[in-house]
Amino acid sequence: MLRETGSAQAALADASFQELCRRAYRFMLLARLAEDKLASLYRAGKIHGGVFLGRGQEALSVAGAMALRPGDIYAPLIRDAAGRLAFGEPLIDLFRTYLGSRLGPMRGRDGNVHRGDPRRGYLAMISHLGAMIAVVNGALFARRYRGQTGVVGLASLGDGGTSTGAFHEGINQAAVERLPLVLVIANNQYAYSTPTSRQFACKDLADKAPGYGVEAHRVDGTDLLACLTCLHEAVSRARAGGGPQLVVAQLLRLSGHGEHDDGAYMDPRLRELPLGRDCLPLAEKQLLQRGYVTTEELHRWRSEAQQTVESTAARVQQEPAPDPLLEDWCALSCRDMAEAPHGWESLAPGAKPGALV
Amino acid sequence: MSITYLEAIRAAQARALAEDPRVFIYGQDVGAFGGAFKATKNLAREFPGRVIDAPISEDAIVGFAVGAAIEGLRPIVEMQFADFSSVAFNQIVNQAATLYWRTGVPCPIVIRLPSGGTSGSGPFHSQSLEAVYAHFPGLVVVTPATVEDAYSLLLESVALDDPVIFCEHKFLYYHLKADSLPTEALPLGKARIAREGRDLTVVAYSAMVHEALAAAEELQAEGWELEVVDLRSVKPLDTDTVMASVARTGRLLCVGEAWPWGGVTAEVVARVVSEGLSLLDAPPQRLNAKDTPIPYHPNLWAAHRPTARTIAVAARQLLQL
CATH class of the missing domain: 3.40.50.970 (Thiamin diphosphate (ThDP)-binding fold, Pyr/PP domains)
Known part of the structure; x- marks a missing residue:
């Protein structure tokens, strides 16, 4: 059942593959530059809470989202800025959510990587790892229930997330229901500070797939062309009725867990391995070698992307913050089911109980 | 049928x-x-x-x-x-x-x-x-x-x-x-007066409503009239109906099958005390399950949760205060 993927030869014959690679690279680049900007805003103290980068994981992330079609379900995780952009998230939503703009999709109620547009199949992750898999399953079930075929749902996870009960329950559930789920594991060698040796004892995470009756794919997560080919194949098989697909990519987290973390615990020798390569310059090299782009184009794209990032960040920094006085402080959509505030809870936000005395 | x-x-x-x-x-x-x-x-x-x-x-x-x-x-x-x-x-x-x-x-x-x-x-x-x-x-x-x-x-x-x-x-x-399924009902969010009475309000929900009603029956023979409020939903909690009942009786006993720490009965007491202290003629009381896991043997189980008997005992004490 295991599918070794890594060769892009078959797909290379297709002229549209060139265009796919060019678009994919531009999303990777935009994500990288946007996240570099986030890191600098973080260092400048402009961001509340943490900043979590997908540096080194852009190729895998973008490949997953680009294998999807409009109408598919997408459940990205913390290191998926590139995939989010490729799935159609406006860049401004990234900055608005990190900076807590009132105009953002989460309105300051949730931040950083916790953003989405569930009505359009773009699920907003919770922090608990593995928890989005079953949600994708349910969304896929709903599509099938309504008679809609040819839909795929893709969920992202890391090596650490595979240790959760939710991962086991979710992938097993997808297999039992034979749902078109593509579960992409970015094995970036660390879950926060914990190396894979303290996370699992199997030789390869892809080996878990047959135990669930699920097809497995292995891919070099640093290689954009390999990722595009592999994810295209996995998504196609799910779409064609092949049941859930588990994709396991080898790569390295090229940052700390978040920007508060320098990753000093990471083994420097990993950087010397093929999995330690930075996917972005590697993709540039691949695209140039194949004649898919020119050096001039790369320069122009970078400068355009940089300008977009700077102007978007500048615009969002001018936007209004959420106002507690304008909040309805109601967690229910049915307002008549919400309890009236009682006691001193009814005080205006920001007021001190002492004001009554 | x-x-x-x-x-x-x-x-x-x-x-x-x-x-x-x-x-x-x-x-x-x-x-x-x-x-x-x-x-x-x-x-x-x-x-x-x-x-x-x-x-x-x-x-x-x-x-x-x-x-x-x-x-x-x-x-x-x-x-x-x-x-x-x-x-x-x-x-x-x-x-x-x-x-x-x-x-x-x-x-x-x-x-x-x-x-x-x-x-x-x-x-x-x-x-x-x-x-x-x-x-x-x-x-x-x-x-x-x-x-x-x-x-x-x-x-x-x-x-x-x-x-x-x-x-x-x-x-x-x-x-x-x-006898039959209802054709109309109180809306979700509204508590119900399961039994009217003037002397003491018992707030209960789920199975405890029936234990409370049985206790009320028992105390009626002694001349006491217990009012039993069935919360129906604990969230939203119909504080108004509870307060109105306490305003009539002046005494409050909250009964829940869940464990004693915090919980629904504590919430009801907290609301009545903070918003209606002057309505009370006696300190409000709570009756819950014991603070242990739920036992297996029928003898232990019956003693673990509130029953009509323990509600009646608690009500009598509260009526003396």
């Missing part, structure tokens, strides 16, 4: 399935087997493809329901026992309960929890978890005490656009009977 509390739950689900094509049922053994308590008996046959057996994966069951709800369906999840919902705790309190507030997308799911103690069920098939779920914003927690409410509140829960924890009491499943 008479109908039991359990049959009312089955009938409500049958009606929801019949009237709304978005409704489906998902849970362990709910399909051809009809559920551990037969609350979905024959429904899989009557509604093919809409009553679906799940693997023993409570977390994934609720996550699945949330995903289906996002896509516009209205899932009813049957937990085999309320106790096992702790395995789904993350999906309930972090996924389902936060979805609307975070994203603006409502989460219309109903999670049925066969709740409460029955003799011989022990620590892991007897729990009452309404207080745990009521603690979390974004959830509605319903606790029907009557056949009529089991039916009408379940239908109302399915129609609601928010996640509902539906605590149905196993002790009432077979014993409690009504």
Whole structure:
């Protein structure tokens, strides 16, 4: 059942593959530059809470989202800025959510990587790892229930997330229901500070797939062309009725867990391995070698992307913050089911109980 | 013809399935087997493809329901026992309960929890978890005490656009009977005066309503008139009806089958004291289960939870204060 993927030869014959690679690279680049900007805003103290980068994981992330079609379900995780952009998230939503703009999709109620547009199949992750898999399953079930075929749902996870009960329950559930789920594991060698040796004892995470009756794919997560080919194949098989697909990519987290973390615990020798390569310059090299782009184009794209990032960040920094006085402080959509505030809870936000005395 | 509390739950689900094509049922053994308590008996046959057996994966069951709800369906999840919902705790309190507030997308799911103690069920098939779920914003927690409410509140829960924890009491499943299904009902969120009285208010919900009514009957022989308030839902909690009752009686006893620390009875007392201290002629009292896991043996079990007898004892003491 295991599918070794890594060769892009078959797909290379297709002229549209060139265009796919060019678009994919531009999303990777935009994500990288946007996240570099986030890191600098973080260092400048402009961001509340943490900043979590997908540096080194852009190729895998973008490949997953680009294998999807409009109408598919997408459940990205913390290191998926590139995939989010490729799935159609406006860049401004990234900055608005990190900076807590009132105009953002989460309105300051949730931040950083916790953003989405569930009505359009773009699920907003919770922090608990593995928890989005079953949600994708349910969304896929709903599509099938309504008679809609040819839909795929893709969920992202890391090596650490595979240790959760939710991962086991979710992938097993997808297999039992034979749902078109593509579960992409970015094995970036660390879950926060914990190396894979303290996370699992199997030789390869892809080996878990047959135990669930699920097809497995292995891919070099640093290689954009390999990722595009592999994810295209996995998504196609799910779409064609092949049941859930588990994709396991080898790569390295090229940052700390978040920007508060320098990753000093990471083994420097990993950087010397093929999995330690930075996917972005590697993709540039691949695209140039194949004649898919020119050096001039790369320069122009970078400068355009940089300008977009700077102007978007500048615009969002001018936007209004959420106002507690304008909040309805109601967690229910049915307002008549919400309890009236009682006691001193009814005080205006920001007021001190002492004001009554 | 008479109908039991359990049959009312089955009938409500049958009606929801019949009237709304978005409704489906998902849970362990709910399909051809009809559920551990037969609350979905024959429904899989009557509604093919809409009553679906799940693997023993409570977390994934609720996550699945949330995903289906996002896509516009209205899932009813049957937990085999309320106790096992702790395995789904993350999906309930972090996924389902936060979805609307975070994203603006409502989460219309109903999670049925066969709740409460029955003799011989022990620590892991007897729990009452309404207080745990009521603690979390974004959830509605319903606790029907009557056949009529089991039916009408379940239908109302399915129609609601928010996640509902539906605590149905196993002790009432077979014993409690009504002549027919209701044609009209109090709305969800309104408490009910189950018995009128002038001397003392007993606030209860779920199976404890019947224990309270039996205690009221016992005290009537002694000349006391107990008023029994059935909360029907613990969240929203109908504080107005409770306060109005306390204003009439001046005395408050709150009874819950759940554990004593915090919880529904503590919440009721806190609200009455902070907003209606002057209405009280005596310190308000609470009666809950003992602060241990729920015992197996009938002798221990009967002594663990409040009963008509202990409610009567507590009421007599409170009436002397």
